[in-house]
Structure formats: C-alpha cells, structure tokens
Amino acid sequence: MSIGPGLTMPCYARDMPTAGIVIIGDEILSGKFAEENAAFLIGELRALGVDLRRITVVPDDLEDIAATVLDCSRRFDYVFTSGGVGPTHDDITMAAIAKGFGTTIMRHPDLEARVRGYWKDKLADANLRLADVPDGAELVYGKDQIWPVVALKNVFIMPGVPTLFRRKFVDIRDRFRAEPVTAARLYVDVEEGELAPSLDAVVARYPSVKIGSYPRFSEKDFKVLVTLEGPSTDDVSGAFEMLASTIGPRVIRREEPQRVGE
C-alpha cells in the first residue's frame, strides 16, 4: 500500500494464525507490578509461529474489559487474557467476558467439584467464585489434569499471577503450534536516512518479507539494525542478499536467515 511519495508499507503474508493479548489490571497501569505475562507470551507465540497483532492493558473496569475482549475475539484467531480471575471484589474478568459475549455467569459443576475437593473443610464461600465461568465456556485440559484453562470461543482466560500464568500456558501451548517463520538481521554502519531508498527497493521486490529498521544511538559499532522476517525462506534469503549487496562493506554484522519456531 502506498502511503506517500516513494513509501510503501510491507504487506505481510497473513497465513499465520493471529493472536491478541488483553492484560487486565489496575496494578500494571499504576505501576504496582511490572508486566510479566505479555512479555512471556510474546516469546512463546513467536516460537509457536503465531502472529501476535495486539497487546492491550486495561483497568479493572467491567465495560472496558467486555468491549476490549470482544473486539480482539473478532479480530484474531486467539485471544489470551491475563488477570482478574479469583475470589475477590476486583476479580471481574469472568463477568466482563460473559457480558461482552451477551451471556451470563454460571457455576460450572466440574469446576465446583474441583474447588470443593481442593479446599475441603477449609473452603471459604468466596473460593466458589473460582467455579463461576461464562455460560458456554469450555474447560481446556493440558498435561496438568487438575486445573483446566477456561475458554469461551477463541478466548483463553488465564490468571494474572505470573507463576500460574506461565504454568497454565505451557500446559496447553501445543494446541497453538503453527508454521515457523524465517528471520535474519543485518547490523549496518549507515544512517537511516541514507538507508531508506535501499529498504524501499527491497520492500517493493519482496512484499512477503516484513522488514524493520531500528536506529540505535548508544551502540558504537553500528547505526541501524535491520530485521527481515517472513513465512518463505526463499523470499527472506532473497531480500537479505539483495539488501546486503546494496549496502556492501558497510554491513558490520550478518545474522543469516534461519527458521524460528521449529
């Protein structure tokens, strides 16, 4: 797509499954905790060959969570939510997602049995909220057969506590595995302004290759990092060689095309 004189936007082949992440938590937005779950999931999704298209951090607000999750569910193949799942007043994710999809909360009998079995005579009433899920939700079991992940359509509802989030995602991640991508990098001693025409030419010649250009001002040995990535190894290799030969001896370091996620 042309966006101005001489400018093109990379048109990335979209045969990878797509994903969005919704982080629910006042505690992130107010800086009480550093965000860890999206940071973790970025690497996981990349290794699985899933194209992450959006991360949104929203507050503990029913309407906002409802609208944001529904929007992501319509746009992407998978949505992962983090946080707001538990027994206290600020745990409103299940109610919000139910509202977003126009359904209500129900107490799931399988989950209720698990909650009662886990706490036994120490069960507090509020713990039973862990068994409340949107009507129509599925329980997704991985290798850990004790606590499933609750999913409504393509939305996977995960806890916000980072240790639990990681454990649960790793448990079910194989179901998301898709095709790997090929990635390569060039570190060049050329300013971005001077580099732009060469990049434009490669972008035009190899539309399936996503090319990123990242100036760095605190590095001594290079000025710009150029990244290349795409589903076709041939195209990424072709773009890589075309760009490397244009820049010539001012390429400082090369990281050759290789498959990621295999």
Added chain:
Amino acid sequence: MSIGPGLTMPCYARDMPTAGIVIIGDEILSGKFAEENAAFLIGELRALGVDLRRITVVPDDLEDIAATVLDCSRRFDYVFTSGGVGPTHDDITMAAIAKGFGTTIMRHPDLEARVRGYWKDKLADANLRLADVPDGAELVYGKDQIWPVVALKNVFIMPGVPTLFRRKFVDIRDRFRAEPVTAARLYVDVEEGELAPSLDAVVARYPSVKIGSYPRFSEKDFKVLVTLEGPSTDDVSGAFEMLASTIGPRVIRREEPQRVGE
C-alpha cells in the same frame, strides 16, 4: 456498581487527568525488543498524578494505528505514542495519525529548517521526512530547545528509541503534573477467599478508594498483598485502618498511607 450477588466494583473518583499509551511496533509484538517506553511512562505518569487507563501495542499498520490513536484521543485527556517516527518505510506514525484525524501530512517549515541545520551537507532526502507532521500539529518545546515534541490535539507523538523517548518526555513532563494520590499496602497471611468479605465491606464503605488484592504463591511470609489508593488521604487512611483492624494479627506488614507524586 453491583456485578453479582455480594460483589461491588470500586468506583474511583475520576478527578485525575487520564492518559493512554499507544506503542507502535512490530518489533515489540514479535519479541525483537523488550518494551521499555510504556514501562518507563507508567512510573512517570503515576508520579505526575495522571491516571493511566490503557496501554495498547499495535503493529506497523496504518489503519490500526489511525483507529487506535483516534479512539484513545477521544477517551483520555492525554495520549502518548511511541515509535514509527523516522525516515524509513516502516515509519508511518505521522501518516497514520493524520489519517485518523482526517487530515494530511505537511512539511513543517520550522522542523525542515532544523533538519537541514542538523545534517547540513550530509542531508539525505529521507531525513526530510522528520519534518513531515500532520497538518495542524503543534511543536511542543521543553527545556531542550533543539528538537520539539510533535503534538496533534491531545496526542503527543514520541520516538520509539528508548533513550530519545525518555529524554523527550522528561523535557516536557511538567506540563502534565496534576494532583498526587495517597497509597498504602497491607501484606496479610490470609487466603484471598477468606479475605473477600472484609474487602467487600471496605469497598462499600469507602467508594473513592481503589483496593487491589494480589495473591502471591511464591512468598513465604504473606499470602496476599492488598493495595489501597485514592485522591483523599482521609478516605485511604480510613479504609486502611478499617481493613487492618478486621484482619487483626494476621496483618504481616503495613505500609502506611502516604502521598505519591508530591
């Protein structure tokens, strides 16, 4: 607002200015770089007394950037964008924001003069793209009188390179300074399920206080961290004492109410 039997959602006094952050970058979503600018801005906005309500990370996609920035501009008092500002093909933030606001890109004469003065005889054509801004944009000068921040209405358009992002924000941050909040914490040796009724009571009694409950499973000396926060020191102190006296000796550690951002 009631969201179910016995459940209330904190109704936070909304006299603080609000903000949203839009991070533009395939490089974040694909894991090439860790996100640093939102992480930095969270702490800055908190210290300034600005209520951060949303962070969205979007890809280098014209339509997506345009729609996301416009949406945030309508919802919040301030919007900060990071990334996609520069001379190469993937730098489409200015064009996208112009499109979102129904305007076009123009070459700003003041910026063009600065660009020409900076590069002098080493100027590459592509560098002049740094002078292209949405029609109607303002140049916001801080203490650094060389490179201003480009702003369109309430949208402040910042570079993605973390060293530049930080320097530019620090340069202009005083204009965003608002009222401080009061914050306090309790570390308690009570499970969340058991804690829930006490929290509900405090939430009902002190609606202006935002109360967060965060279970931690890897800590030895406490089970849940409870955070309290609000614009009124009296209300936060009242909520803090009410909760502390309910929990009694099972409060492991107290962090007394104090003003943040003064």
